[in-house]
Amino acid sequence: MSTSIHKGAFTAKTEDGFVVFIIGVRLNKLSGFFKWISAIQAMTPMLKELYQNPELGFLQETTVIGWRTVTTIQYWKSYEHLEAYTYGTTHSKAMKMFYQKIEKSGAVGLYHETYKVEKNESLYINMPIYGLAKAFSHVRITNELNTARKRMERTSFFE
Template sequence: MNPIMPGRQTASIEGPFVVFIIGVRINKWLAIRQWFPVLQAMGPMLKELYENRELGFLDGASFISGRGVSIVQYWRSYDQLEHYAHGAKHLSAWQNFNRKSRAGEAVGIYHETYLVENGAYESIYVNMPATGLGRAGELRPIGAGRETSRERTNLGHDHEMKHAQDSLK
């Protein structure tokens, strides 16, 4: 378990990275034979990712909702994420899901992929252990130049000036 970092921290990660969110939604609780294997498939893939960081996986966190599970993952690059998606373990799980999902609508899955290439991201953690992007990258204390969300996104004064100039046109 990660120790609590006192005070205000922000995440820092060098270079571009990818945020990938994947989730499973149980639509029909009684159709256990259709949705349980989908949930079971995630464990071995996550184990593989944590044991083989050279694949480009930086970190992840799982969240349980009323109808399923979502996982937020951080990757070094889109190419590495895509390469993993076409690898044996993931491809087998995906093919298995497709076979089972044709039998009905008992389980659904989704994913979202966000490419962060220009360094415009921000985060804040107050009295929290390293979490999310702060665990994938590193935590740094919030101080001068990182007080506001705009400063942490690197949009700062230049962006404000451009927005003001554009609104005068």
């Protein structure tokens, strides 16, 4: 993530309809630490592939690290793009590894959530370009967009 701070208030200019995909791994048993690390490392080739192939529909991701969890928040052009990716070689290989080496022990958990987004609102104050603004574009807030309701209900402020 860029560390350049953009002073003031900004929002994200997004396209109509996109997908937010949240995926992560959780350390359930401390004795499974090395399995947890293996599960996290399985994400690296997938993210590399996604960033190198924009035609796959992947837009951007942010990784959040907690004490027992590592979560990746991803933005995709559509659900169809995300679904198609799950049938690809890199993802299939990672899931096969997870089921063979990790799933049976219960030491590591895997979770994901998928959201189709038709409307959204965002606010970034004195922040680097982050989240939706990084996935799409980062714009300064004007009077036409100075409340959450106005940003949520916008139709053509960006046209």
